[in-house]
Amino acid sequence: MRSRLSDLAARLDGLYEFDREPVAEGKLQPWTKFAGMFAGEHVAATEFVIGAFFVLHGVTVRDLLFGLLLGNLLAVLSWTFVCAPIAVRTRLTLYWYVRKIAGPGVMVVYNAANAVLYCILAGAMIAVSATAIGLAFFIPSPRLTDVLPTSWAWVLIVFVLGALFTLLAILGFEKLSRFAQITSPWIFAVFIAGAVASLPKLGVRPDLSNLAFVARTQVWNGIAVAGQEKFGFWHILFFAWFCNLAMHIGLSDMAVFRYAKRWTYGFLSAFGMYPGHMLAWVASGIMVAAVGREMNPGLMAFGAAGYAGVGALLLAGWTTANPTLYRAGLALQSITPNWPRWKTTLAAGAATTVLACFPVVFMKLLDYVALYGLVLMPVGAIVFAEHWILPKFGLETCRAEKRGWVVNPAVLAVWAGTLAFVFLLPLHLYFKWLPGYLLALASYTGLAALGRKTPAGERG
Amino acid sequence: MRRKLYAVFSLLSLAFCLVFPVRFFLGGFSVERYKWGLIFASLSWFIFAPLWASTPKDKPRR
Numbered sequence: 338m339r340s341r342l343s344d345l346a347a348r349l350d351g352l353y354e355f356d357r358e359p360v361a362e363g364k365l366q367p368w369t370k371f372a373g374m375f376a377g378e379h380v381a382a383t384e385f386v387i388g389a390f391f392v393l394h395g396v397t398v399r400d401l402l403f404g405l406l407l408g409n410l411l412a413v414l415s416w417t418f419v420c421a422p423i424a425v426r427t428r429l430t431l432y433w434y435v436r437k438i439a440g441p442g443v444m445v446v447y448n449a450a451n452a453v454l455y456c457i458l459a460g461a462m463i464a465v466s467a468t469a470i471g472l473a474f475f476i477p478s479p480r481l482t483d484v485l486p487t488s489w490a491w492v493l494i495v496f497v498l499g500a501l502f503t504l505l506a507i508l509g510f511e512k513l514s515r516f517a518q519i520t521s522p523w524i525f526a527v528f529i530a531g532a533v534a535s536l537p538k539l540g541v542r543p544d545l546s547n548l549a550f551v552a553r554t555q556v557w558n559g560i561a562v563a564g565q566e567k568f569g570f571w572h573i574l575f576f577a578w579f580c581n582l583a584m585h586i587g588l589s590d591m592a593v594f595r596y597a598k599r600w601t602y603g604f605l606s607a608f609g610m611y612p613g614h615m616l617a618w619v620a621s622g623i624m625v626a627a628v629g630r631e632m633n634p635g636l637m638a639f640g641a642a643g644y645a646g647v648g649a650l651l652l653a654g655w656t657t658a659n660p661t662l663y664r665a666g667l668a669l670q671s672i673t674p675n676w677p678r679w680k681t682t683l684a685a686g687a688a689t690t691v692l693a694c695f696p697v698v699f700m701k702l703l704d705y706v707a708l709y710g711l712v713l714m715p716v717g718a719i720v721f722a723e724h725w726i727l728p729k730f731g732l733e734t735c736r737a738e739k740r741g742w743v744v745n746p747a748v749l750a751v752w753a754g755t756l757a758f759v760f761l762l763p764l765h766l767y768f769k770w771l772p773g774y775l776l777a778l779a780s781y782t783g784l785a786a787l788g789r790k791t792p793a794g795e796r797g
Numbered sequence: 798m799r800r801k802l803y804a805v806f807s808l809l810s811l812a813f814c815l816v817f818p819v820r821f822f823l824g825g826f827s828v829e830r831y832k833w834g835l836i837f838a839s840l841s842w843f844i845f846a847p848l849w850a851s852t853p854k855d856k857p858r859r
Contacts, residue, residue: 515850516847518850519843519847519850522811522846523811523839523842523843523846526811526814526815527814527835527839529815530814530815530817530818530835533815533818533819533821533822534818534821534822534828534831536822537821537822541822543822543823543824642835643831643832643833643836644832644836645814645836645839648839
């Protein structure tokens with residue numbers, strides 16, 4: 338078992354080999370790159386669904402605006418004060434830093450978990466895009482309560498789209514990444530165009546004199562649709578905060594910020610949060626209200642912006658599913674018997690396409706986003722404790738690297754223990770991560786204090 | 798020089814993607830005109846933006 342794990346770990350190391358060394362001074366990037374990257378990454382197909390769900394969950398205007406303002410601010414501060422400082426000090430990816438702390442065996446588990454989570458996320462994006470194609474062929478989209486595939490025609494559309502997205506992910510990841518940079522400003526413009534063009538349908542007068550009234554009564558009227566839970570300020574605040582939990586608190590974006598000249602570049606995440614996770618969500622809320630609160634992203638996009646809207650929905654799904662499929666393929670590569678990249682991407686694409694057939698992957702998207710962050714969050718807490726807290730108490734850090742361990746049992750215990758704790762915690766899913774994070778910090782520090790002391794020379 | 802020209806056309810295309818819905822909202826355009834306008838502005842963006850992105854920056858003269 339141990340040798341099998343070591344073998345897997347060695348292959349995993351090979352995949353990430355080019356990231357092994359800290360980023361050199363000459364490779365650091367200007368702040369404009371970070372602003373552009375964040376602005377481009379946070380206008381995805383799922384934005385069409387998230388903003389619309391807030392309307393269906395009966396959020397009021399005040400709760401929505403204050404919740405999004407503060408929640409996104411907390412997300413920006415998490416990138417700035419949690420993720421960016423560690424990335425700038427170590428200049429390492431999360432992969433190599435966790436490997437030093439937890440051992441290569443834990444990275445195999447982490448990568449496998451990531452691959453599964455990425456596949457589900459890409460599946461949601463394919464399903465959202467499929468609603469646009471379904472509209473053209475008069476195939477009814479799944480309803481809010483649907484869990485299983487609703488028709489063979491729906492399955493066929495999903496399979497065609499899934500095959501296309503997978504093929505493109507295999508053929509040209511680099512080229513498509515560049516294409517994605519071109520599409521994102523346009524997708525954002527179509528979001529805004531769709532929202533503005535939906536206003537007359539909702540009865541907003543051209544002088545905007547009744548805009549606040551319409552927003553209060555027709556869009557975010559505080560009444561949840563049947564079968565949907567009522568959301569308030571705290572739901573919105575926590576959702577906006579944890580929407581990218583794996584990236585900021587979970588520290589995945591160390592891979593990005595290790596190229597930053599200063600930790601203050603974390604503030605540039607605001608370029609993604611406020612246009613993408615605020616304006617785009619508000620825009621999709623307006624669009625769903627204009628189609629009678631029907632959760633059908635294709636119908637919303639077509640009704641608000643015509644064929645350009647349908648194109649935006651397809652491209653948003655395609656350009657965001659592509660890197661997700663690629664990453665899932667990369668994560669899978671380590672746990673397969675030396676499969677080439679195309680084969681693992683194909684396997685990830687096939688799994689993703691099957692998942693996308695089940696409407697539940699996008700009808701329960703908000704809950705899935707919460708779970709995604711929750712599963713990976715304890716690893717971020719462990720790294721934070723290793724980087725900032727353990728040295729303060731004079732405790733030994735990076736024990737797996739120093740002792741040549743394949744697995745640091747304390748890391749696995751804290752990860753599993755935290756997940757068990759949050760599962761049992763009698764709180765709403767959205768609020769579970771914060772107590773879980775604090776528990777992971779405290780328990781990892783406690784375990785470290787129980788089991789080790791720093792050699793005298795390492796202090797100070 | 799060409800790069801600047803592509804940049805101007807790209808940004809104008811993006812601006813028109815927003816001008817058409819605003820004109821529709823203000824009652825200046827019909828819904829069909831707005832949607833066709835958005836399609837043309839979008840096509841224009843996808844013509845000029847890749848050219849803008851792929852044209853190298855002019856080197857400063859010595």
